[in-house]
Amino acid sequence: MAHKLASAQPSWQKLQQLYESKGKQYNLTQAFKADASRFDTYSREWKSDKVDARILLDFSKNLIDDEIFNQLLSLAQEAEVKKQIDQMFAGDHINTSEDRAVLHVALRDVEGEFKINEAGVDEVKPELEHMKRFSDAVRSGEWKGYTGKPIKSIVNIGIGGSDLGPVMVTEALKPYAKRDLDAHFVSNIDGTHMAETLRVCDPETTLFIVASKTFTTQETITNATTARDWFLEAAKDKAHVAKHFVALSTNVKAATDFGIAQENMFKFWDWVGGRYSLWSAIGLSIALVIGYERFEELLRGAHQMDLHFKNAELKDNLPVILALIGIWYNDFFGSETQAILPYDQYMHKFADYFQQGDMESNGKFITKNSERVNYHTGPIIWGQAGTNGQHAFYQLIHQGTKLIPCDFIAPVETHNRVGEHHEILLSNFFAQPEALAFGKSEDEVRAELGAQASNEFLVKSKVFEGNRPTNSIMLQKITPAALGALIALYEHKIAVQGFIWSINSYDQMGVELGKVLAKKILPLLQAKDASKVDGAGHDSSTSGLLKFYLNNAK
Numbered sequence: 001m002a003h004k005l006a007s008a009q010p011s012w013q014k015l016q017q018l019y020e021s022k023g024k025q026y027n028l029t030q031a032f033k034a035d036a037s038r039f040d041t042y043s044r045e046w047k048s049d050k051v052d053a054r055i056l057l058d059f060s061k062n063l064i065d066d067e068i069f070n071q072l073l074s075l076a077q078e079a080e081v082k083k084q085i086d087q088m089f090a091g092d093h094i095n096t097s098e099d100r101a102v103l104h105v106a107l108r109d110v111e112g113e114f115k116i117n118e119a120g121v122d123e124v125k126p127e128l129e130h131m132k133r134f135s136d137a138v139r140s141g142e143w144k145g146y147t148g149k150p151i152k153s154i155v156n157i158g159i160g161g162s163d164l165g166p167v168m169v170t171e172a173l174k175p176y177a178k179r180d181l182d183a184h185f186v187s188n189i190d191g192t193h194m195a196e197t198l199r200v201c202d203p204e205t206t207l208f209i210v211a212s213k214t215f216t217t218q219e220t221i222t223n224a225t226t227a228r229d230w231f232l233e234a235a236k237d238k239a240h241v242a243k244h245f246v247a248l249s250t251n252v253k254a255a256t257d258f259g260i261a262q263e264n265m266f267k268f269w270d271w272v273g274g275r276y277s278l279w280s281a282i283g284l285s286i287a288l289v290i291g292y293e294r295f296e297e298l299l300r301g302a303h304q305m306d307l308h309f310k311n312a313e314l315k316d317n318l319p320v321i322l323a324l325i326g327i328w329y330n331d332f333f334g335s336e337t338q339a340i341l342p343y344d345q346y347m348h349k350f351a352d353y354f355q356q357g358d359m360e361s362n363g364k365f366i367t368k369n370s371e372r373v374n375y376h377t378g379p380i381i382w383g384q385a386g387t388n389g390q391h392a393f394y395q396l397i398h399q400g401t402k403l404i405p406c407d408f409i410a411p412v413e414t415h416n417r418v419g420e421h422h423e424i425l426l427s428n429f430f431a432q433p434e435a436l437a438f439g440k441s442e443d444e445v446r447a448e449l450g451a452q453a454s455n456e457f458l459v460k461s462k463v464f465e466g467n468r469p470t471n472s473i474m475l476q477k478i479t480p481a482a483l484g485a486l487i488a489l490y491e492h493k494i495a496v497q498g499f500i501w502s503i504n505s506y507d508q509m510g511v512e513l514g515k516v517l518a519k520k521i522l523p524l525l526q527a528k529d530a531s532k533v534d535g536a537g538h539d540s541s542t543s544g545l546l547k548f549y550l551n552n553a554k
């Protein structure tokens with residue numbers, strides 16, 4: 001593949017012209033007035049008869065018309081998105097910098113439909129069976145700690161992709177959780193994270209899950225070592241480690257060196273990216289919390305979305321639609337961010353999860369053809385659960401000077417019918433995109449204010465310009481399958497944007513430099529001697545900070 005600059009595609013120039021001629025002054029009020037079927041034209045419902053999942057995507061409140069939408073689809077065609085999707089599913093090494101396949105879709109191909117010829121793919125099923133046996137044994141109480149007691153707490157020790165997925169999913173699927181099994185997640189190297197967790201754990205009944213793809217990540221290995229020391233202080237005998245520590249990794253040797261028994265190792269493969277790994281052994285904490293059967297439903301839901309992504313036409317393909325609309329704002333309107341706003345308390349970690357998923361994937365400036373891009377790539381992803389955000393940052397979305405495209409997500413059914421809470425919650429979910437799209441004109445404000453309308457500043461302050469774009473996504477209910485499909489939808493949206501921008505969404509070279517410098521600085525801190533700072537080769541700012549620290553450290 002040529003991996004041209006996206007801006008060199010013919011439709012890029014046409015989109016630029018469309019932005020100038022109509023995009024930037026597009027008026028949603030008029031568009032909806034002029035076309036009574038706008039919702040029907042710009043919404044798609046996806047459902048699967050294989051799993052309990054259904055997703056409605058309404059993208060009608062976007063600054064698009066048929067000409068713009070078709071031009072965006074042409075961009076996808078020119079970038080050979082279909083071909084790139086096929087390459088991904090075929091196991092081609094599309095992660096070119098690391099010469100790796102990108103096969104998280106193989107992890108959830110539970111029935112083995114994709115027939116991918118890549119080492120390790122045939123080991124997925126046995127590894128899932130291993131996870132099933134183990135999670136069943138722990139959950140039933142058959143697995144005993146070193147004093148013969150069943151496990152009551154699990155502590156997942158991992159960071160980034162080895163933490164965020166399990167955290168997000170166990171929170172989102174809490175209604176399915178085994179409530180008498182406490183799940184903790186320790187990620188930060190800050191000793192506080194581990195100390196506060198160990199405070200509420202009992203070494204006799206705690207299982208530590210050391211989750212690290214590479215098994216070299218400083219935070220995880222340090223945290224795991226601290227946990228093992230804490231455990232051995234009580235258990236004394238190193239042989240007991242086998243009952244309380246398991247490892248999830250691609251690096252079997254390093255996990256063995258750490259002291260993890262072979263049978264307590266859950267492996268995965270280098271074609272699983274960290275931020276796409278919750279479907280692999282990294283999901284063990286999920287299986288422990290919700291049970292293996294539910295974990296498999298999550299995989300099956302994602303698989304159904306994979307099939308849709310692979311087979312649906314571009315114009316009906318949910319991930320492709322989300323990706324193209326994102327590009328429209330990111331590259332032509334100059335939007336810098338994208339908010340993800342789930343109206344479901346259980347989904348409160350969803351935006352955090354896709355902060356890594358999207359920003360680590362598409363925060364790149366080099367194309368696969370080694371050119372520097374001359375357009376913007378990945379957006380800044382942020383958000384939180386509704387309605388909390390409404391009382392915090394929505395002011396800026398409604399009346400600020402920045403265009404912030406938002407995805408609103410909500411389930412039709414709640415897991416907790418409490419009075420009329422759900423109706424109130426959803427009334428907000430429906431109202432916010434409406435307010436953002438159509439706003440409130442100066443005339444409306446004046447009419448509303450009556451006599452007070454003579455206060456010009458008050459009038460102007462109450463105007464909502466509208467035309468602020470949103471997608472609305474509704475699921476029937478946040479079930480394991482529905483969540484799996486929703487996560488896969490966003491994963492594939494990221495993939496399509498990367499394909500169009502011609503970047504490699506599957507490496508993360510940008511996280512390395514800081515790690516290398518920290519390793520250089522650590523000995524200076526350990527030496528506790530400020531006089532060693534000068535001459536260590538740092539700039540005056542870093543040296544000044546180091547000396548301030550060392551002169552005041554206690």
Ligand SMILES: O=P(O)(O)OC[C@H]1O[C@@H](O)[C@H](O)[C@@H](O)[C@@H]1O
Pocket residue numbers: 159160161162211212213214215216217220274275360508511
């Ligand atoms: O699972 P590991 O190897 O410990 O890595 C954890 C995280 O480490 C970070 O450095 C990477 O940027 C992430 O992509 C990764 O998920």
